[in-house]
Amino acid sequence: MEGGIVKRGKRVHGARKGRPVDASALIDVQKLLASAQRETGTDPRRRDLLIENLHRIQDRYGHISAAHIVALAREMQLAMTEVYEVASFYHHFDIVKEGDAVPPALTVRVCDSLSCELSGAGPLMRGLKQALGDGVRVIPAPCVGRCEQAPVAVIGQNPVAQASIDKVKAQVHAKKTTCAVGKYVNYAEYRKHGGYTIAAECLAGKRDAETLIKTMENSGLRGLGGAGFPAGRKWRIVRGEKGPHVMAVNIDEGEPGTFKDRVYLERDPHRFLEGMLIAAWTVQISEVYIYLRDEYAGVRAILEKEIKALQADPPCALPPIFLRRGAGAYICGEESAMIESIEGKRGMPRLRPPYVAQVGLFGYPTLEHNMETLYWVRDILEKGADWFAGNGRHGRKGLRSFSVSGRVKKPGVHLAPAGITVRELIAEYCGGMLPGHQFYGYLPGGASGGILPASLGDVPLDFDTLNEYGCFIGSAAVIVLSDQDRARGAASNVMKFFAEESCGQCTPCRVGTTKALQLMDAPHWNRELLEELSGAMADASICGLGQAAPNPIRTVIKYFPKEVG
Numbered sequence: 233m234e235g236g237i238v239k240r241g242k243r244v245h246g247a248r249k250g251r252p253v254d255a256s257a258l259i260d261v262q263k264l265l266a267s268a269q270r271e272t273g274t275d276p277r278r279r280d281l282l283i284e285n286l287h288r289i290q291d292r293y294g295h296i297s298a299a300h301i302v303a304l305a306r307e308m309q310l311a312m313t314e315v316y317e318v319a320s321f322y323h324h325f326d327i328v329k330e331g332d333a334v335p336p337a338l339t340v341r342v343c344d345s346l347s348c349e350l351s352g353a354g355p356l357m358r359g360l361k362q363a364l365g366d367g368v369r370v371i372p373a374p375c376v377g378r379c380e381q382a383p384v385a386v387i388g389q390n391p392v393a394q395a396s397i398d399k400v401k402a403q404v405h406a407k408k409t410t411c412a413v414g415k416y417v418n419y420a421e422y423r424k425h426g427g428y429t430i431a432a433e434c435l436a437g438k439r440d441a442e443t444l445i446k447t448m449e450n451s452g453l454r455g456l457g458g459a460g461f462p463a464g465r466k467w468r469i470v471r472g473e474k475g476p477h478v479m480a481v482n483i484d485e486g487e488p489g490t491f492k493d494r495v496y497l498e499r500d501p502h503r504f505l506e507g508m509l510i511a512a513w514t515v516q517i518s519e520v521y522i523y524l525r526d527e528y529a530g531v532r533a534i535l536e537k538e539i540k541a542l543q544a545d546p547p548c549a550l551p552p553i554f555l556r557r558g559a560g561a562y563i564c565g566e567e568s569a570m571i572e573s574i575e576g577k578r579g580m581p582r583l584r585p586p587y588v589a590q591v592g593l594f595g596y597p598t599l600e601h602n603m604e605t606l607y608w609v610r611d612i613l614e615k616g617a618d619w620f621a622g623n624g625r626h627g628r629k630g631l632r633s634f635s636v637s638g639r640v641k642k643p644g645v646h647l648a649p650a651g652i653t654v655r656e657l658i659a660e661y662c663g664g665m666l667p668g669h670q671f672y673g674y675l676p677g678g679a680s681g682g683i684l685p686a687s688l689g690d691v692p693l694d695f696d697t698l699n700e701y702g703c704f705i706g707s708a709a710v711i712v713l714s715d716q717d718r719a720r721g722a723a724s725n726v727m728k729f730f731a732e733e734s735c736g737q738c739t740p741c742r743v744g745t746t747k748a749l750q751l752m753d754a755p756h757w758n759r760e761l762l763e764e765l766s767g768a769m770a771d772a773s774i775c776g777l778g779q780a781a782p783n784p785i786r787t788v789i790k791y792f793p794k795e796v797g
Contacts (some may be wrong), residue, residue, distance in 0.1 A: 237519050237594060238475060253306050257299035261307055264288045268552075278310050278796060280594075281574035286319050287557055295326040295335055312506040321578040321735075322376075323560030324526050338409065340364065340400065341373035341386045344681070345488040346725045347637040347710055348375075352383035359397040360385065362692050368404060373560060373728055375488040375679075377526045379711070380644045389529035414495040419541035422502035428547035430613050431509045441471070441514045448609070450617035452629050457482055457602025458677070458706040459564070460695040466599065467515050470589050473597035475520040480593050481508060481694040482570055483603045484525045486562035488729060489709030492633040493603045495645045498533045507609030508601075512551050515599050520551050523570050525558045530585035532557065562733035566775050567600045568592075568736065575592050580737050581775035588716035602707075604633060623781040631703075634693075636662055638712035639669045655709060662712075669714035670763075673792070677706030679726035680780035682787040704780075704786050719792040723784035724752045729759035730781045741778025744769040748785060756797030759789055 266286060268276040276285055284478060285304055289296050296319055305312040305683065319729050322611050342348075342357045361370045381393035392400055399774045421493045422428070433439050448464030455461045470477055485493045485575055512520055512793045524532055532728030535555055556574050558564055564573045568582035571593045583590075592598025608631075621629045628651025637643045639734045641663035648661055654674050658664060665671055676693055682703030684691070691697060700702050713722060729747040751762055766782030775781045789796055 236570070237478060237596070242572060247323075251298075251302050251312065253302055254299040256296075257297065257303040258306065260293075260302040261289070261300060264292060279308065279310070280574065280576040282308060282310070282318055283314065283322070283559055284557065284572065284576075285715070286322075287559065289680060290729055292339055293748060295328045296330050298330050301327070307448075309452075311732050318576065318578055320373060320431070321479045321561065322558075325559060336367055336369045338388060338404065339369045339371065340404065341371055341376070341383045343374070343376045343378070343382070343386075343394075344372040344725075345375035345729060346381035346644075346675070346722055347489060348776065349725055350382040350638060350717060350760055353383045356383050356395060356397065356400075360400055363397050363401050364404060365476075367780045374733060375486060375490075377485060377491045377494050377525065379489050379491055379635065379709075382637060382643075384682045386527070391530075404494070411533070411660055412426065413530050413533050416498055416534060417500045417502060419538055419545070421504075423547065427502055427610075428506050428509075430511070431506050432548040434510055434513045444510070444613065445471075447613060447617050447631065450559050451612045451620040452617075453605065453608060453612060453620060454630075454695060455602055456608075456633070456707065457504075457603040458487070460705075461599070462601060463605050466589065466601075467511065470597050470599040471515045471537075471695075475516060475541065475597070477516055477597045477599060478593045479508070479512055479517045479520045479601070480567070480571055480574060481522045481603060481606065482565065482567060482589075483528070483567060484523055484565040484570060485603075485635070486565050486706065486733075487680065487704045487707055487709055488726060489637055489678040490635050490707045491637075491677060491709075491712045492645045494528055494531055496604060496607055501534055502542070503610055504607045505538070505542060507606035508710075509548075509550065510609050510613070510792070511599065511601065511606060517599060520553045521574050522555045523558060523564070523574055524555060525564075526560050528559050540599070542634040561735075562729075563735040563775075563777060566777065569775070571600070578735070583774060586608055590738070594715065605707065623649045624651050624694075626653070626657075628692055628697070629695040630694075632694070632708045634661075635664055635707070635709045636712065637710075638674075639671075639714035639717070640664070640712050641666055650694045652699070653690045654712070654714050655689040657693070657710065660713065664740070665712070665714060669716060671728055672715045672717060673719050673722075673761070675709070675711040675722065675726075675784075677704050679729055680704075680708035680776070680783055681706045682783040683713075683722060683791070684787065685719075685791045688791070702783060702790065704783075719788045720752070720757075720795040723788045724749065725782065726784050727752060730777060734777060738772070738778065739776045740772040741774070741781065744773075744778065745781050748781070751787070757789065759796070 266277045289300050301315050305315045343352045385392045385395040389411050396420045559717045561579045564570045566577040566581050569579040573579040588598045623631045630650040632650045634646045646661040673685045727749045731749050734741045736742045
């Protein structure tokens with residue numbers, strides 16, 4: 233139990249068949265688990281902590297051997313196949329089977345998603361393999377959430393912005409493998425400027441939940457992870473379910489082009505944490521779980537430090553807060569797949585109904601939120617619903633944090649009125665296009681949001697405004713293409729991403745994305761076959777990955793017909 237919540241999970245009892253336990257590996261695992269128990273005060277042998285334990289082995293030894301898998305299964309009273317299938321599901325776990333060579337001590341990952349590809353990730357990858365030699369492993373990586381710094385290479389856990397062969401080589405030789413943490417608003421500074429006042433008022437009974445929910449509803453704030461479900465309505469729904477309730481915070485922003493959550497957390501983490509506490513009080517949450525993508529090592533260091541500071545000197549009563557670490561799987565950005573991962577399982581999306589608001593984490597009604605949605609709670613309650621709703625252009629309401637990358641002078645997170653057009657965004661916030669580049673097209677919602685031509689650059693960017701064009705805004709990740717790019721190349725890049733990141737649970741997505749990528753490699757696209765395949769993926773896939781994967785295909789065929797033959 234944690235905080236009175238019973239963890240509902242299955243254990244394997246009785247005699248176990250299979251490989252004998254290696255005594256040395258068992259001692260290794262027992263030492264790691266004992267250290268974890270001293271550090272956290274929690275039994276690390278619980279089923280839901282399997283992924284955390286796999287990280288401990290990976291961090292300590294640089295890989296996970298077959299002997300360590302057997303030993304961990306023994307200690308956690310799990311089947312070896314159960315441990316193996318979880319470890320093999322996630323990209324960041326290096327499993328070394330018996331007889332296989334141990335990977336080099338240092339790995340350099342080069343992001344090959346669209347923004348980095350536009351900035352030269354391909355030549356960088358090839359050059360690093362030659363320059364660094366056999367002693368360093370150089371491998372491609374899906375989007376690492378630093379698109380404004382493209383191209384990006386990650387040395388261990390140290391991200392290198394605007395990476396070049398010489399820059400990466402110098403940092404490898406200097407053994408810089410950890411992520412530096414810049415200046416941010418810490419706990420003392422946040423409290424000094426009025427932080428946690430609203431949270432303390434809630435716990436002291438000076439505010440009532442119904443008023444808070446109505447304020448959130450009137451603000452028009454919608455889920456900013458991409459789905460756009462009204463935040464206030466979600467609070468009301470979960471609060472109305474029979475308790476206990478839990479909260480799961482989604483900071484697994486793996487959508488290529490998206491990096492807003494990282495930027496906000498690197499600057500002002502307690503604004504998010506206060507919003508989280510206010511939501512927890514309002515919805516009567518018993519425990520809070522924060523799921524952070526593994527690529528954000530610097531953010532993890534910040535949150536670990538600041539949550540400890542908050543707990544050491546709390547402004548009010550706090551629910552138990554647990555920070556859980558992802559392991560490199562884009563699919564875990566889907567809410568039910570994230571919940572499966574928090575429970576220590578493969579990140580496989582669940583069939584609906586029931587919805588997570590009814591039966592979610594550990595089987596309890598769950599308030600699931602994207603980090604940025606909670607980030608705005610304090611401002612909305614301090615300044616009023618009309619402040620947030622009063623922003624907007626072209627008939628839209630609210631603010632949007634646009635993650636902009638690609639061929640613009642000033643990529644980054646730009647807070648702009650909802651409904652702004654991409655032309656306005658480029659001109660007013662991004663300093664215009666790069667010298668020598670003409671605006672050609674754009675992805676309004678990251679990899680899955682489709683691709684539009686410059687001729688549709690005056691469409692308001694907001695929830696629902698792009699539907700008629702076969703696109704959506706999602707998490708507001710805007711990737712700008714120029715006349716030096718091709719939309720079909722961008723579509724192939726994102727389809728490759730989808731094919732690699734499909735969890736494999738359902739056939740339309742697993743087979744469809746791979747088959748689509750093969751068809752897209754042809755000089756002339758088979759439009760009829762691609763449309764038939766797109767329809768199957770969109771209609772029959774379990775979750776949004778497969779359902780949205782056809783968007784780039786369909787929009788390129790519709791708006792860039794000359795490129796596909």
